[in-house]
Amino acid sequence: xxxxxxxxxxxxxxxxxxxxxxxxxxxxxxxxxxxxxxxxxxxxxxxxxxxxxxxxxxxxxxxxxxxxxxxxxxxxxxxxxxxxxxxxxxxxxxxxxxxxxxxxxxxxxxxxxxxxxxxxxxxxxxxxxxxxxxxxxxxxxxxxxxxxxxxxxxxxxxxxxxxxxxxxxxxxxxxxxxxxxxxxxxxxxxxxxxxxxxxxxxxxxxxxxxxxxxxxxxxxxxxxxxxxxxxxxxxxxxxxxxxxxxxxxxxxxxxxxxxxxxxxxxxxxxxxxxxxxxxxxxxxxxxxxxxxxxxxxxxxxxxxxxxxxxxxxxxxxxxxxxxxxxxxxxxxxxxxxxxxxxxxxxxxxxxxxxxxxxxxxxxxxxxxxxxxxxxxxxxxx
Amino acid sequence: xxxxxxxxxxxxxxxxxxxxxxxxxxxxxxxxxxxxxxxxxxxxxxxxxxxxxxxxxxxxxxxxxxxxxxxxxxxxxxxxxxxxxxxxxxxxxxxxxxxxxxxxxxxxxxxxxxxxxxxxxxxxxxxxxxxxxxxxxxxxxxxxxxxxxxxxxxxxxxxxxxxxxxxxxxxxxxxxxxxxxxxxxxxxxxxxxxxxxxxxxxxxxxxxxxxxxxxxxxxxxxxxxxxxxxxxxxxxxxxxxxxxxxxxxxxxxxxxxxxxxxxxxxxxxxxxxxxxxxxxxxxxx
Numbered sequence: 023x024x025x026x027x028x029x030x031x032x033x034x035x036x037x038x039x040x041x042x043x044x045x046x047x048x049x050x051x052x053x054x055x056x057x058x059x060x061x062x063x064x065x066x067x068x069x070x071x072x073x074x075x076x077x078x079x080x081x082x083x084x085x086x087x088x089x090x091x092x093x094x095x096x097x098x099x100x101x102x103x104x105x106x107x108x109x110x111x112x113x114x115x116x117x118x119x120x121x122x123x124x125x126x127x128x129x130x131x132x133x134x135x136x137x138x139x140x141x142x143x144x145x146x147x148x149x150x151x152x153x154x155x156x157x158x159x160x161x162x163x164x165x166x167x168x169x170x171x172x173x174x175x176x177x178x179x180x181x182x183x184x185x186x187x188x189x190x191x192x193x194x195x196x197x198x199x200x201x202x203x204x205x206x207x208x209x210x211x212x213x214x215x216x217x218x219x220x221x222x223x224x225x226x227x228x229x230x231x232x233x234x235x236x237x238x239x240x241x242x243x244x245x246x247x248x249x250x251x252x253x254x255x256x257x258x259x260x261x262x263x264x265x266x267x268x269x270x271x272x273x274x275x276x277x278x279x280x281x282x283x284x285x286x287x288x289x290x291x292x293x294x295x296x297x298x299x300x301x302x303x304x305x306x307x308x309x310x311x312x313x314x315x316x317x318x319x320x321x322x323x324x325x326x327x328x329x330x331x332x333x334x335x336x337x338x339x340x341x342x343x344x345x346x347x348x349x350x351x352x353x354x355x356x357x358x359x360x361x362x363x364x365x366x367x368x369x370x371x372x373x374x375x376x377x378x379x380x381x382x383x384x385x386x387x388x389x390x391x392x393x394x395x396x397x398x399x400x401x402x403x
Numbered sequence: 404x405x406x407x408x409x410x411x412x413x414x415x416x417x418x419x420x421x422x423x424x425x426x427x428x429x430x431x432x433x434x435x436x437x438x439x440x441x442x443x444x445x446x447x448x449x450x451x452x453x454x455x456x457x458x459x460x461x462x463x464x465x466x467x468x469x470x471x472x473x474x475x476x477x478x479x480x481x482x483x484x485x486x487x488x489x490x491x492x493x494x495x496x497x498x499x500x501x502x503x504x505x506x507x508x509x510x511x512x513x514x515x516x517x518x519x520x521x522x523x524x525x526x527x528x529x530x531x532x533x534x535x536x537x538x539x540x541x542x543x544x545x546x547x548x549x550x551x552x553x554x555x556x557x558x559x560x561x562x563x564x565x566x567x568x569x570x571x572x573x574x575x576x577x578x579x580x581x582x583x584x585x586x587x588x589x590x591x592x593x594x595x596x597x598x599x600x601x602x603x604x605x606x607x608x609x610x611x612x613x614x615x616x617x618x619x620x621x622x623x624x625x626x627x628x629x630x631x632x633x634x635x636x637x638x639x640x641x642x643x644x645x646x647x648x649x650x651x652x653x654x655x656x657x658x659x660x661x662x663x664x665x666x667x668x669x670x671x672x673x674x675x676x677x678x679x680x681x682x683x684x685x686x687x688x
Contacts (some may be wrong), residue, residue: 032462061588310443374591376591
């Protein structure tokens with residue numbers, strides 16, 4: 023086992039890594055520019071990566087901007103996350119056909135591709151871990167997710183260019199990658215454009231072994247450390263996590279919830295871009311003749327009315343109740359349920375909120391005593 | 404119009420349930436969606452008897468009808484009478500499209516003076532028999548289900564028919580267009596391009612058609628289940644839209660849908676009172 027091995031490859035070497043993965047039968051998925059953003063899609067070579075692009079992010083706004091170098095990973099995370107591959111927006115669970123008075127369940131189609139993810143950030147590795155706890159390490163593992171996750175190859179990359187909405191340092195998830203990868207890169211731009219590569223698994227070692235590399239020097243290692251340190255010092259945002267679950271639990275009637283409810287659109291964007299939000303619903307579809315039916319799993323969100331519908335009526339009618347449910351679960355009760363925070367500090371919910379609601383600002387406001395904490399007692403839902 | 408009162412309960416064994424398609428004030432686009440179901444049309448006809456559908460055939464099977472699809476808004480005294488006859492003859496009434504569910508584009512008349520319009524548009528206004536308003540069907544008779552859209556989505560129409568035939572609730576969620584956009588993995592046009600978009604306050608159903616082609620949502624499916632038009636407007640203003648633009652955005656095919664109607668009126672009121680606070684609401688920050 024060569025875990026912890028460090029080597030250096032150049033851009034051609036990274037191309038060779040992608041080629042080797044494809045030869046092994048992986049669909050290689052990585053960042054690429056589309057529709058004014060850096061999204062995740064199938065890529066075949068480094069030429070499809072967002073070379074020389076950065077992203078300018080803040081609450082409710084995202085713009086691509088040119089860098090003054092040719093970096094391949096010189097940006098933060100975009101609207102997509104690896105969730106869309108491991109826990110896809112829609113998935114056929116099973117199909118049934120009528121058989122006399124009963125019905126027969128038909129075989130579920132095999133989960134598709136083996137994925138190799140190129141350019142997984144530290145916060146995203148943490149997010150995949152969070153979803154693993156929910157969807158794999160539970161009493162009822164999700165079949166499709168478990169298979170795809172088990173087969174996935176993770177090529178991680180240290181973050182050198184955090185975005186304006188990032189706060190991974192606050193959440194202890196980044197910007198450097200520490201574990202849970204097959205291979206991890208640090209992109210080094212001073213002098214020769216190159217990557218320090220760390221090996222995290224046998225599969226990673228096998229791929230690296232097939233690619234031209236050289237041994238890492240002390241200078242390479244020192245520069246890699248600098249890249250990560252500098253990124254850590256340039257976080258766009260900060261979240262004070264001290265005693266957060268207790269703070270939230272003790273402030274369920276804080277007037278700030280009414281304030282955020284006036285701004286919240288209940289549009290679901292925050293939850294659907296969140297790399298840890300895992301909630302889904304099932305939709306049953308029938309053919310017109312009633313002979314066949316399909317059950318689909320589809321992403322859902324705690325911001326829809328249907329999400330909390332129980333025996334005919336939703337239990338969380340108010341926007342206040344829905345926003346509070348989301349934030350208190352994400353940052354508070356997730357600890358009780360899964361033993362960790364549900365937030366990894368990637369900042370997507372802040373950037374992709376059309377009205378720029380910023381959870382770090384909401385928490386900061388909740389830390390200030392409410393003017394009238396007992397206002398609207400009837401609006402507790 | 405064929406008579407006959409609907410009796411509740413199952414149709415006789417062996418016979419197909421009867422479908423009727425009715426037209427009121429509308430462009431015909433929504434009922435055309437049924438004919439657009441080219442691949443599925445035969446399947447529909449096998450599962451349900453197309454008993455009254457003048458756009459497709461002059462042959463008329465007498466009522467009562469198990470499922471009536473109603474297109475169009477109520478704009479004339481004659482329609483006001485006829486919609487009650489349709490209700491009477493139908494076991495289940497489903498309104499299809501923005502006209503039937505919200506009054507349609509013709510409900511723009513509701514914000515103004517119809518007499519004045521008639522005098523400008525028609526050479527002999529005395530021949531015109533019309534109501535002062537264009538209103539949704541649900542203002543006049545009980546409606547069992549409302550299918551949104553201008554026009555409706557044919558896949559959703561098939562879903563409504565299929566759900567009716569299989570005695571289940573149609574899978575037609577009331578959340579925002581944003582949810583559909585994210586399910587399609589689109590990049591948000593508002594956040595990434597600064598394009599004004601009604602998606603966050605608009606009812607899903609189109610599959611986020613416009614944002615998929617990098618355009619803002621026009622609100623064709625009307626207000627979503629819990630629309631926060633005031634908050635969205637604040638973002639629109641930040642993108643450079645003025646009050647008249649905001650009024651126009653909310654006054655299209657679903658201008659008379661309560662959430663859109665009330666908001667456009669609010670903005671209009673603000674425009675007529677220049678002394679009031681510039682936004683009419685508190686600054687969220």
